[in-house]
Amino acid sequence: MTKNYRRRLSDIFSFAGFGLPALVIWASVVLVPFIYGIWITFTDWNGLAMQINYVGIKNYIDVFSDATFITSFLKTVIYAFFTVVASNLIGFLLALAVTSGIKGQNFFRTGFFTPNIIGGIILGYIWNFIFSYALTSFGKSIGVDWMSTSWLTNPTRALIALIIVSAWQLSGYLMVIYIAGLTSVPRELIEAAYVDGATGFDVIKNVKLPLIKNSTAICIFLSISRTFMSFDMNLSLTAGGPYKSTELIAYKIYQTAFTSMEFGKGQAQAIVLFVIVAIISLLQVYFTRKGVDEQ
């Protein structure tokens, strides 16, 4: 047995021990379902039938000729844009606040992060009550008309409500990443900037922000992918209503597959969503990296 052969054998065993389990799990829960999902897109399976027929690319043609799918996608883009901007802005400002050395900053960090560990479904139901009943009762008691009716029964206000709650939930999560970035900014650089006469805003703009570009890239990437695939909040807060006006793309896919029992078409919609999110994410990563490299 040569030394090389023994080393190769040792490498194989090491991989089998440490790498293969993870690979098998990943393949089982991601790769295999993904390939299976692609296969389903070429069938007319309704999710229950024992007989499955091939329909070629009919499901993809249906997806692109379905005006409601395009509408849902555009609504998702609007929702994603405002949620990404708001959550990143709030997350960054919160991170600035809780790294400024204020009293009880650890308590605030925990408090702002808490919405993330509650879960979208529960948060959605809580906010549903707030928008439908708590705010309306308050509005009626002070005699303000626009607050006297539920936010969730008007298409525009329902979408705004969805953005507000999503941004509120997401900003605490992003805050933690921004905190990690801000605490790694060298103290001496900040002090030097102040010595040179920089204002607090100048320090944020010219010292902190450029030095946390990696954190910003991660936050934007995470928020984009999360918002494009937002489902739980959509389900529990608005359930796509009023009259399907807040039916985001993931919720639309769910309804197609499980309510209309068009599993093949729903899966085709999911593949289209995957491609769109992948392209957006890759572009975002490319441009962010380019920015970091040029720095």
Place this chain on the structure above:
Amino acid sequence: MKKKLLSMVLGMSMVMTALAGCGVQNADSFESKADTQPAETSDAAETETQAAPESAGPVEDVDISFYTTETGKDQMFQDIIAEFERLNPNITVEYIAAGDDQLQQWMALYASNEGPTVSLMDPINIWENQERMLELTNEPVIANIEENALSTMTFDGKIYAVPQTAAGVGILYNKEVCDKAVGGDFDPSTIKTRSDLEDLFKKIEATGVDATCFTGVNWSLGSHWLCQAYGGAIGSTQDRVDYVNSIIEGKTKEIDNDVFNGYMDTFDMMAKYNHNAADPLVGDVNIDAQALAAGECGTWFMGDWAWTFLGPIVSEGQEFGLLPVPHSDDPSDVLNQSIATSYAKGYCIDKSQNTEAQQAAGLKFIEFITSDTYALEQMVKVTGQALPYKNCQVEIESPLGLSTANYIAKGLTYDFYGTPNLAPSDIWYECGAYMCEYLAGQTDRKTLASKLDEYWSHQEKR
């Protein structure tokens, strides 16, 4: 050396785990489970079930599952299951209640090869999944079911499910409010036309109470209100199927149909007096039930199942009943005085992922839940609805259920759908959204009708 040993141990354990996983998959498959059951046992179990449904059980222990889409009645079903298990110690029933989406969970159970032995589902879902279902046509359990309750559970002459309760759809009324409005004893049979109903509403409004209430949710408006337009007023079951097919083919437009327009005229009239008019889509069944019970509104479009919400909050002595939904101003139209009854859910048995012994135990469970005195008492007490079982002697306590039973006794009912597959499974969601939009005043009837035509154009012929 130690590292090598560790990696070998990890590698071996990983491979073994993976193989064990594959082994479990095979063991769980239907074929394997079927093979492990001796044919004699299955046959014996089936024979015993047919001979003595309440006393004897299968020879071997059998685990079955019961999936219910009837929400808010968990305790009732668990009590019934406990009694069933007490009488049948060999059978264990796993209770699975649907969440917000009944189909999603059902599909997930089938996808994981754990299709429920007994499922309580909508007829359309059973129809769509009939190849997996055990045919019950010649089973003794059917002999106890009233014949007129079986139409929506029968596909091509074969019975695939046992109906649960007779649900009456209509306009609920608070008798105290109506008595005050008419200045005496309110008689629901005086409401024979749309104009009669509006007169009543005007009188109720005159007493300072909102006349009626719509719960602005897609299932109530889409599945219940809208589907009346494809129901009895169209004609016989075949007429309804022909009508729906003509819309699917584009030969008929909803806007040209008198029945559709009749129901929408009534809808418009009721919307004028809606308790929730200021914010029509803030639909909440519990809050609307409270409004009716508290006398904040005199009537409410819903169904007799609403007793689940009303029962716990009404005061002693309060009386409630059910009014038909008039679709025209013709007092001689008997449909204006009849309520739509629907056998909206049925018990079915899976044969694709359950062994013969499990199917036999499932059948035994259905026989129990549809004929045992304790089970019937629980069902009537909690649902407050009439049961279509010949041996059922339990008196209905719910005034709404009694109201439905009275209409049935007078012959003033008609089958809501007539066939299991007249309305597609997603009509409540898709068309419910259009109806909500209409109720909110965001679209006119012509646009609503064209959206409905568009929806139907994507459906397969019935």
